[in-house]
Amino acid sequence: MAQSIFKTYTINEGEDALHLNLDSLHVWIKKQNQEFWISYLHTDDTYSAPQIDEQTEWERWAPKGDETEVRVRPVFPDLPVVVSSEYPLKLVPEANIHVYCRVSAWMEISLVKSNYVLHEIPVTKLSRTWFGNTMEGELCYWLTSKARRSLEQVEGKPYLINCPIQITNKSHTDLNFERFCFRVERLGIYSVSENFWADETKILYHGEEQHSDVTMTGKLPKSLGKGELISKARNPVSRSLATRTFKMLFDDTLISSR
Known part of the structure; x- marks a missing residue:
């Protein structure tokens, strides 16, 4: 069941972006230059997943310590x-x-070690x-x-x-x-x-x-x-x-x- 999308993920430096999809929401998470990068969009096209490219806009966070895991959970x-x-x-x-x-639900994305919330995105x-x-x-x-x-x-x-x-x-x-x-x-x-x-x-x-x-x-x-x-x-x-x-x-x- 897609509910299993709400769990903990390991995001390693330089790996391909993690892609999460719930209904019309698409979210990408990656780690680059010791920063966590997040991009998302809502689309009405349920048959083909959108792709990220050089034009994709990212929001970036520099954590205060060494973090590799993010927690994705539902919030009101x-x-x-x-x-x-x-x-x-x-x-x-x-x-x-x-x-x-x-x-x-909204999708909350947080750092596991520091429990810092990076983003909250409406599904x-x-x-x-x-x-x-x-x-x-x-x-x-x-x-x-x-x-x-x-x-x-x-x-x-x-x-x-x-x-x-x-x-x-x-x-x-x-x-x-x-x-x-x-x-x-x-x-x-x-x-x-x-x-x-x-x-x-x-x-x-x-x-x-x-x-x-x-x-x-x-x-x-x-x-x-x-x-x-x-x-x-x-x-x-x-x-x-x-x-x-x-x-x-x-x-x-x-x-x-x-």
Whole structure:
């Protein structure tokens, strides 16, 4: 399975560049003049691999010591993502549902000995959007995949992270579940049966004008077992946070592509 691309590699001085490919992303890593060189691009051509040549642009790092190994692992995006529901759904007061969304990983490349992160590259390009209004909000990525009630009929892919979410409507009115802000930078990534999973998120909705209570449990759902922790959360929280979660986007406008 292509998930095995996430592992440790030995990069020796003067050898041909290591070529890694996941979906539309192509990455090359080599060591030259005691420096680590990295180049990458996204392509829509899935039938022929692009080639590097003298015109290829490289980013270069000079390590502080003798390093030969790099670690490639999946990490979550560095901003929250806006997730849309597979279909509009109303949650009546006290209703509780479980949904799942799948987030495309970023490829983190780091030096093994010093644990220094050289690069983080999105496996798939993400567009940025503003979650909020003209007075308050935050910059997010727009997620093209949808939140679903089940993943049974969905094809697994080696760069997608399955994210279990539990939503409870604690308000006195219906919750129009159409889209929400999902703070993936607070989640870890686990390997379970050759798939990537995030720890479970629990959201208590208190009303349109109120903050929601969001808890990152730090644990997988019991049905999945323990799993192996692959990547820790970028911005871990010890318990829960109160934040805007269900809110309309400002003009539904996509800002730019990364």
